[in-house]
Amino acid sequence: MKLLEYEAKRVFSGYGIPVPKGVLIREPEEVTARLPELGDGVVLKAQVDVGGRGKAGGVLMADDASAIETARELFSREIKGVPVREILVEERLPIDHEYYVSIAVDRSSRQPVVLFADAGGVEIENKALEDESAVRKVVVSPLLRDIPPFLMREILGGAPKELAPVINSLYHVFQEKDAMLAEINPLVTTLQGVYAADAKLVVDDNALARQGIAVNRDLSEREREAEKHGFSYVELDGTIGVIGNGAGLTMSTLDLIEFYNGRAANFLDVGGGADQERVMHAVKLVASMPGVNVIVVNLLGGITRCDEVAKGIIAAGVAPTVIVRMAGTNEEEGRRLLAECGYRMLESMDTAVKAAMEVSL
Amino acid sequence: MIYGDKNLGVIVQNITGRQGTFHTELMNAYAREAGGRGVVAGVAPGKAGREVHGVPVYNTVKEALREHDATASVVFVPAGAAGDAVMEAAHAGIELAVVITEHIPVHDAMKAIAYAKLHDCTVIGPNCPGLLSPGECKLGIMPAHLATRGEVGVVSRSGTLTYEVVDELTRAGIGQSTVVGIGGDPVIGQTFVDVLARFEEDPHTKAVVVIGEVGGNLEEEGVRSTDLPVVTYIAGVSAPPEKRMGHAGAIIEGGEGDARSKVRRLHAQNIPVASRPSEIPKLIREVL
Structure with missing residues (x-):
């Protein structure tokens, strides 16, 4: 979750980073x-x-x-x-020079990475894309509490040494606040000293609870409702509702709809081991979206029981056509239950999506 | 196969939890069928002396390893304590930790992976389905009945999408050497590069399917690093642009982490990219 500038500055200030x-x-x-x-x-x-x-x-x-x-x-x-x-x-600060510093999670090295540029400001992203040498990247072991001096020298290059304590404090913020990103752009020098003129702090969504953050503001109300049921959920603007298990399979279902020139209404991943109740909530949530006239349910998994899914779909009893593709435990029982109530269960992703396309037209 | 064969001795951390108990039974059913060793011990603090499906439970990894010969651990410990569990395993001498747990804070993952590395412990995951070498061994939660033994390696950031692809391959008569789910989190232990390097050394693997998603550029990095024939599939081409994380994310990832630009970069490297999962078997036949 992103903090606003003033919230981030309060945090930075608490770690001894001077702010205006x-x-x-x-x-x-x-x-x-x-x-x-x-x-x-x-x-x-x-x-x-x-x-x-x-x-x-x-x-x-x-x-x-x-x-x-x-x-x-x-x-x-x-x-x-x-x-x-x-x-x-x-x-308003009498600015002498603007620098750029940020600390982020580097996926490739699986470690924190400090990025530093001698010329900070609004154009930093474009500058970095044009000229890779404009930004220095230094990875730091996550097992170290402080940035060791030899790495700090590498980060700073020719920049003034008085920036070092600020950068080290920013590293403490990054570690202790479970940050995905801690950024100061610009980090300015003045005759009175160094200041964080702007501040950005993004907290890991998986660590909000232990950071004492009760509500994730980045989510819409409907998304929060979905989160309560353990779903990940994104609203789109098409007509075909989508329910899947696992982010990859659900995304892949959306892609397949696009491949056949359809438009998906949403992304909903029910998560692992969905039972009757969860499936029912998922189907109801998607059916409640305006413009949805057909829902594709694509579930695959070892733990997911097809009879539970079938019962959930039947219990939801929604108006839009529900087309089901599932494989897993108790597949035959699921198929029987659905057939009894007039639902269609198809063999593959491709056939399910094609069937949904026909209904949506 | 890679990461181990039927002789691999396995422990399960948090074996008394719902998932730990359930999957211990499935892993051992698979081991019995393959004639392998499977799960030989479980760990759950404060629950020593119990048994889970006939598997003895210990308070700590160290105690479990004192009584049993095991080198791999499957971690089902809840998110808040999972990082610690990985460090405990590495410290006790476990060589391969497969972390199924999702929602681990990324700082915990970074620390655990770095600490494991100091102890020469390889980490797969977190937030992954584990790995499966058909006919040899299964570590994790993959539904085994979809897979058949063969010469194609599969490595993926996704869980269920991997099962989908394995199902497509099996139905097309193409068997798998090892299927590895490396996990969908921003920070993971084994990346595409690491897994592809193992496949390259495996005499049984002739080609690899790489299944990626939006975010980062680890797919391209992996594909560039190997000489094996590779077929890719990237999920999320229709997804709205991922929320950018300030300037830093864009800078690290060269400004692009979305699926379309990933696909473009793979095409530019002359790597076949399947437009949908059902196209993968055809593309694999072309490179084999």
């Missing part, structure tokens, strides 16, 4: 009372979870006189379709 003085406001009028803390010249930053926020008009400069007007203006905007409900008002 700032206040969070929810009404334009609040800005006036807080200006004396920040000095003349402020930056107003919309707290929205979108990439390229600055370019999309989510960051505005103001002085004391224009602050309230600027705040009104920013609150009235939508940044890439997201309404602005909170603004972080910060002191």
